[in-house]
Amino acid sequence: MDGVGWGIVGYGWVARDYMEPGIRAAGHRLVAVCDPDPTSRSAAERAGARGHADLAGLIAEPEVEAVYVATPNHLHRGAVEALATAGKAILCEKPMAATLSDAEVITRAVESQKIFYGTAFDQRHHPAHRMIRAQVEAGRLGTVTAVRIVYACWLGRDWSEAGQPNWRIDAAQAGGGALMDLAPHGIDLVDFLVGEPITAIAALTQTKAQDYAVDDGALLIGQTAGGALASLHVAYNCPDALPRRRLEVVGTKGMLVAENTMGQVAGGSLTFIDGASGRAEPLAFDVESSPFTEQVRAFGSALRRPEERGAYSASRDLHTMRLVARAYGQG
Secondary structure (H helix, E strand, O other), X not given: OOOOEEEEEXXXXXXXXXXXXXXXXXXXXXXXXXXXXXXXXXXHXXXXXXXXXXXXXXXXXXXXXXXXXXXXXXXXXXXXXXXXXXXXXXXXXXXXXXXXXXXXXXXHHHHHOOOOEEEEOHHHHOHHHHHHHHHHHOOOOOOEEEEEEEEEOEOOOOOOEOOEOOHHHOHHHHOOOHHHHHHHHHHHHHXXXXXXXXXXXXXXXXXXXXXXXXXXXXEEEEEEOOOOEEEEEEEOEOOOOOOOEEEEEEEOOEEEEEEOOOOOOOOOEEEEEEOOOOOEEEOOOOOOOOHHHHHHHHHHHHHHOHHHHHHOOHHXXXXXXXXXXXHOOOO
């Protein structure tokens, strides 16, 4: 498959440190970047891309086939609408938008114009999580009864990127705090791992350790369409030196435990624990390829082969946004 020509809207640390290397590792090309900050554009140009201060310049690049949208959340809607009108394939960072109403507009825009769209749920593409899905599908866990996820970090007010304000703690730009930022990954991952979406959800949020107005932690409980229970602990108030990234899938025949797989980087560990004997068996998976690299490969392959696009659904991703809104008590 020939490499896809990519554009990036919003060249912040995730795009620079994870997406751009993922594009290269997947054998694709970063053609152009749009960012109003000249420092960010200079960094993109050093990576071999052309820099644009506005979206129109990136859209005008004929080699740009797919665009990764990595702006602050409140800017997703405007970027996706413009890109959809231009006919570009779109991979938009999670959450879909800062508000449910904007996510609904995004869904209508890409579906009405038949644009190939995906929300960047990179955790679907971590090799360990793909292994979990395969084990579940093979019946090794028996009937899955529960999924438990801890996905936490420390995000203080003083965190900044190249001197830029921390937009993730601004409710107007982010739409919320730790729940808005981290829980969509877990909600979507439950659907991916067990093959059925969460349909019922409730949450408690806290503003406990950080000195900003958005939530710095949340506990969510949910139930899938088939009755499996899900629990998610997400946080901006967990010191990074502590164990803070763990995924457990429990069934009637055994349990899978993944540690340090949630996140942007490759690696971590995966263990199967037998339900009859209690024996623990480490499972091998690709520890070299990052979820970003695999996400680029999958999206590029589906761009070239429309028969693979069934793995992507704006309507499914809107369902995840509706669950986030419900967890915040907004519907």
